[in-house]
Amino acid sequence: MFRIQPAMLKIAAAAWLLGATSAMADTTLEFTQWWEPELPAGSLRAIMNDFEAANPGIKVTLVSGPYATTRDQISVGAATGTLSDVVGLDGAWVNNLNAQNALADMNPMMDASRFDKTQVADIIKVDGKAVMFPVASFVYPVFVNLDLAAQAGVTKLPSTRAEFLEAAKKMTHADKNQYGWVLPLSLQTPSGVQNDMMSWVWASGQSMMAGGKPALEGKPVVDMLTFVKSLNDAGTISPGIATKTEQEKVEEFVNDRVGMMIDSLAHVNLIRKRNPKLNFDLIPVPVVEGYTGKRGLPYASWGIGISAGSKHQEEAWKLVQYLMSEKVNAKLVSLANAFPGNVKAKPDFVTADKAFGKAFEIFKTGYLANEFTGLPVAEDLMTQFDVQAQKMLTGEQSPEQAAANAQKGWMAKF
């Protein structure tokens, strides 16, 4: 008959103790983001597994959800002090989160670990605190339908605003439902202000801010509004501007109804899937006459930050460093079809795909520009500007008045 020997009990107790001790020694990091659903299934988990293997004693729990849900979850988490250790961030959120003291300053962590700051494409700072790194960037170049351009006799793709206006006029044939440009200004998602309007300002190395305050009445923004109005007055913008969404913008381009659009590089595969025959090219956003400097490239990003309330900031910083490191960053952005947060990382799709390769060249010769990143209630600012732009396009006010009214609204938020 089988009998339990005292020695067996001792071995079992030792094994349990060992297991329990190692389990207690593990630090579990919670990482909230919206990236996992947007990446190939299991790929972000695989990166986390690699991180765990490289950092014994640290486990990562991914808390994933759609973008909007994640945004709400993070806002509430910041208020209630239950924010995850590591959080995926959009630049538009960081000001609010910083105002709630929810984000840790990564400057001391960078100094303590002698982190090479030159390797990252950007560090988002609020009140001097380094609160976010863009891990992956989705840049917004101009997509040009080459067949429509050729039919319209546009042989040289536009490089300046004047050339763009001319090309848009030539490509417009309203009787055939064909227009030169598309501008989505739906108030449901006012990101068109950032991607399709302010991108003209940033492309020419200009700014909508001055000394940390809005400068919408300045020449750069007024000129941009005047330019957009001239495109509208010339009838080159596809109708339905005030309710058009980004998705509809892409649909119109896919269906040969617009010649040019400013759009995220992330949509290249989608466009090809929707219309494999579409012959298009990518160009940088045209600049003001005579500008020869570096071009600002509008972008949206997957940012990353650390919770100020995290009890495991040291481990959290290890995860941030890991995701920002050259090889891992290249791997992540290759999966996301995005551009890297680490300037040394080179995603594999840029060599395998001509369009991405060209966009990567544009990316390398320019710089990332998105002044809404870090602004308070960025979406609200876009909505306010959107309303004024709509009033201008319906003829209710001039570009100068639109800029002045938007400035007034923005100042109230600052």
Place this chain on the structure above:
Amino acid sequence: MNRQKRSRHHRLKRAVAPYLYLSPSLVIIGLLMLLPMVTVIGYSFQNSAVLRRDPSFAGLKHYQAIFADPVFWASLWHTLYFTCMSVVFHMTIGMIFALMLNSDRINPTLRNILRVLYILPWLFTAVIIAVIWRLLLEPNGVVNSILMQLGLIGSKIEWFSSPETALHAVTFANIWAGYPLFMVSLLAGLQGIPKDFYEAADIDGAKAYQKLIFITIPQLMPIIISISLLDFIWTMQVFPLIWITTGGGPIYSTEVLSTYTYKLAFSSYNLSQAAASAVIILLISLGLTLFYIRYQKAR
């Protein structure tokens, strides 16, 4: 003494029993309705509600800010227009279709086909309805194409994108989506009107419109009033249809109380002011609900 005690105990048990039976419902109502309502009312009197762990008392500040905002008054007016027009047309169209489906003059097969067709809008969710109407009313959509071919319009109309037409367009889409409720309710009411009334009216030589005015409508009045009040309360709170079709724009031309509140909460992150706006909507709805309850009691 013992008997007295037992009797008191029995009385207590009898008094408590109803509350025990009601307690599951009371707990559910308390948790799912009263608690959120009271919480939101509380937020409306706080500064930086939800966003701060230690919100301070704000008094009536957020209510004052809302009443001083011209966009709020515009959205209130748009809500009233949207709601009143929707209810009136839901009722009118619902009545016409119900009379048509109740008529013996229409072939039964055709009647059955119409019954299915007329009820279709009710089967779609608000999102589908919004997408359908966005596609139909877009500048290059079917509606413009037909109107241009008929020579009724000279150029394409931007139904949802023009400040002049947007509110009418979303109201139209909502009318299309909501009339089946009236139609079905009125049809049930029509089928319950005794035929003797019409036979007596025929003997008296009453004309069709006289029968409608003096028999049908009075007989249907309780249903008309009940459904109109409910429809008014529901329509006042419509959000997805307006949000998906216009987002409250262009400019503020289709801003209604629901989109106004949503923007305050999720665009401006001003959850305190959004709570104040939600409380205002609650008070308006409460007024209508009390009116409805009083009417039901009076019946």
